Amino acid sequence: MWHGFRTMWSLGAWCMLGRVWSQSAENSPDTSCMLQFTAARHLDISQGPDCSSSAEWTEQLRVTALNFSAGLSGAQVSTGSEDDVNLMAWSPPTGTVPGDVLVFNNSICSDFGGWEIQANLTEVASENVTLPYDWAESTALSSEKIVVALSIVGLTSTTHTFKYDGASWVFLGRQSLPGIRSVSMALGGDLLVILNSGTFQTFQLQGSVWTLVPTAELQLNAIRFATDGRTLTFEERSPVAQLSVYQWAGNLWSNVANISAPALPPVGGIGLDVDGDYIIAGWIFLSTPAFESVTVIYEDQGGQWPEVFRISNDATQPASIFGISSSGRAVVNCAALGCAGVTILEVSPNGTWAEVQSFNESDPDAVTAASASISATSLALAEWIPVIPNTEFRSVGRIFGCNGTSSTTTTTVPLPYYRPYYRRRCPPRCRRHYRRPPWFWWSCKRLCRR
Numbered sequence: 256m257w258h259g260f261r262t263m264w265s266l267g268a269w270c271m272l273g274r275v276w277s278q279s280a281e282n283s284p285d286t287s288c289m290l291q292f293t294a295a296r297h298l299d300i301s302q303g304p305d306c307s308s309s310a311e312w313t314e315q316l317r318v319t320a321l322n323f324s325a326g327l328s329g330a331q332v333s334t335g336s337e338d339d340v341n342l343m344a345w346s347p348p349t350g351t352v353p354g355d356v357l358v359f360n361n362s363i364c365s366d367f368g369g370w371e372i373q374a375n376l377t378e379v380a381s382e383n384v385t386l387p388y389d390w391a392e393s394t395a396l397s398s399e400k401i402v403v404a405l406s407i408v409g410l411t412s413t414t415h416t417f418k419y420d421g422a423s424w425v426f427l428g429r430q431s432l433p434g435i436r437s438v439s440m441a442l443g444g445d446l447l448v449i450l451n452s453g454t455f456q457t458f459q460l461q462g463s464v465w466t467l468v469p470t471a472e473l474q475l476n477a478i479r480f481a482t483d484g485r486t487l488t489f490e491e492r493s494p495v496a497q498l499s500v501y502q503w504a505g506n507l508w509s510n511v512a513n514i515s516a517p518a519l520p521p522v523g524g525i526g527l528d529v530d531g532d533y534i535i536a537g538w539i540f541l542s543t544p545a546f547e548s549v550t551v552i553y554e555d556q557g558g559q560w561p562e563v564f565r566i567s568n569d570a571t572q573p574a575s576i577f578g579i580s581s582s583g584r585a586v587v588n589c590a591a592l593g594c595a596g597v598t599i600l601e602v603s604p605n606g607t608w609a610e611v612q613s614f615n616e617s618d619p620d621a622v623t624a625a626s627a628s629i630s631a632t633s634l635a636l637a638e639w640i641p642v643i644p645n646t647e648f649r650s651v652g653r654i655f656g657c658n659g660t661s662s663t664t665t666t667t668v669p670l671p672y673y674r675p676y677y678r679r680r681c682p683p684r685c686r687r688h689y690r691r692p693p694w695f696w697w698s699c700k701r702l703c704r705r
Contacts, residue, residue: 306657309584309599310611312634316370316654320355323347323648327624330648331389332637335396336580336630340373340419342402343637344394345650353377353386356394356404358424359654361632370633370654374424376402380415384429390415395442397484401460403447405438412437412449414465427463444484446503455480455489457508470507475499483530483581486555490524490536498527498536498553500560512560517551518542525573531581534560537574548573550587552600552608564600564608566590575625582631597627597636616640617651632656 306312320343329348335341339361346354356376361369380386391404400419405412412435416427432449439450445460457471477489477499487501487508496516501508514534516522522540525548529535532555539548548568553560568574569589576588576597583602590598596615602608616623617640625638633656639648 308611309601309634311657312599312612312655313658314614314653315633315656315658316359316652318343318357318359318372318652320357320650320652321345321347321352322642322650323350323352325349325648326645327639327648330624330639331392332624332626332639332650333391333394334578334626334628334635334637334652335394335402336578336628336633336635337396337398337400338630339632340396340400341370341628341630341633341635341654342394342396343635343652344391344404345637345639345652346389346392346394346406348389350388353381353388354391355650356380356391356402357652358396358402359635361656370656374417376404376417376424376426379417379424379426380404380429383426384415386415393438393440395440397442397444399444399484401442401445403440403442405440405449407436407438410436412451414447416460416463416465430465432458432465439478441480441482441487443482443487446482446484448480448482448487450478450480468506473501473508479524479527481527481529486529486534488527488529488534488536490527492523496520496522496524498524498534498560500534511558514553514560516540517549517562517565518547526575526577528577528579528585530579531555533579533581533583533585535577535579535585535587537568537577537587539570539573546570548589550574550577550590552579552585563606566598566600566610576627578628580630584629584631586627586629586634588625588627597625597634599629599634614653614655617653 325348331346333344341359344354344356357372358374358376359370360373362371377386387408390406392406394404396402402417404415412432414430417424418427435449435451437449437451441448447458447465449456453474455473455475457468458465459468475489475491476493477491479490481488485503489499491497491499498514499510500512500514502511517538518540522538525537525539527534527536534553535550537550539546548570550566550568551562552564554563572589574587574589576586579585585600586597587600588597596613598613599611600608601611616625617638623638623640625636627634627636633654635654637652640651642649
């Protein structure tokens with residue numbers, strides 16, 4: 256229960272620690288005692304931000320959602336970007352506190368304008384069902400403004416589905432998928448594709464229920480795949496390493512193209528994404544005297560998918576992030592030696608792709624788990640970063656986009672600092688860990704005093 260608020264103003268950056276009260280999402284406040292939120296809000300008096308290139312993008316928002324005490328093994332992180340909406344999700348490897356799933360939107364119609372929390376989907380779902388800690392092990396956002404969180408509950412794949420109805424994010428329900436035990440999925444439009452023991456099964460959202468489309472079943476030797484709801488792409492491993500491209504034909508997937516690997520065997524795929532007329536894929540292969548890693552972009556040109564761009568990656572630590580937008584923007588990590596961040600790729604008006612700029616990870620020197628996605632207007636980057644090496648990790652998310660600068664007057668409005676008042680008690684989430692070792696309790700008490 257709330258007992259009150261204390262408000263503190265700062266001359267520097269502004270942050271919210273404790274519960275976030277989002278006026279734009281009245282039905283979905285966050286109850287995490289560890290949720291911090293900082294952003295430079297830009298309100299353009301006459302029009303929204305207009306950046307002609309992602310080279311002008313800067314960090315617009317940073318959010319810290321969940322602390323946990325464990326290693327990175329089993330921790331998952333997901334992102335999604337569609338138009339003016341970004342999704343970030345963090346799934347801890349153990350514990351009792353459900354992972355955080357947050358949706359952000361960029362609105363020039365709100366009081367401040369700019370990026371803000373649109374909904375805390377963890378809170379929305381918790382109002383209807385009891386969530387396990389790993390309920391969002393695999394999470395995705397589609398162009399239909401559908402979010403699916405997939406996990407294993409009772410040895411069965413289980414979905415938690417949300418949809419934006421134009422005013423708020425609505426929880427459509429929890430659904431078990433009998434006979435399936437997998438969290439390997441791809442979401443596009445209103446189609447959900449799940450890899451189940453070597454078979455790719457497609458479900459279509461009908462009302463609030465995912466319905467199996469039996470005629471769309473595929474059996475391929477692949478473990479990586481992506482879809483935008485129109486095109487479905489696989490990284491096949493045998494009989495030859497290649498990209499297999501399928502398109503949706505109403506009730507089945509029709510094979511329309513096969514794209515050869517960029518090198519002779521041994522070669523393998525390490526990740527891919529598809530959106531509109533573009534596919535991005537990562538490959539690793541033997542190039543005497545060592546291995547070489549590359550990222551390749553393909554474009555649909557009349558049913559053919561020729562290579563239109565290639566960039567070399569850090570071969571000592573192959574790329575793990577591949578994202579692309581139909582707007583002609585892409586993101587990849589490990590594009591430089593050291594694998595210290597993510598790089599934006601962009602196509603020019605004359606059709607030539609190039610590297611635009613890079614953003615470092617929150618802690619370039621630390622081992623982290625990260626995910627990134629990109630749209631026409633923004634880049635979302637979510638990470639697990641260490642607070643105490645190998646012991647305690649914190650989830651951090653950032654959004655990069657247009658800085659709001661234009662020829663018209665721009666007013667910058669800082670966010671206030673909010674802190675819930677717990678008197679002499681620790682916040683509820685901290686109190687759940689009272690049986691933890693003393694060092695954890697001390698860390699908890701430090702949070703309470705902030």
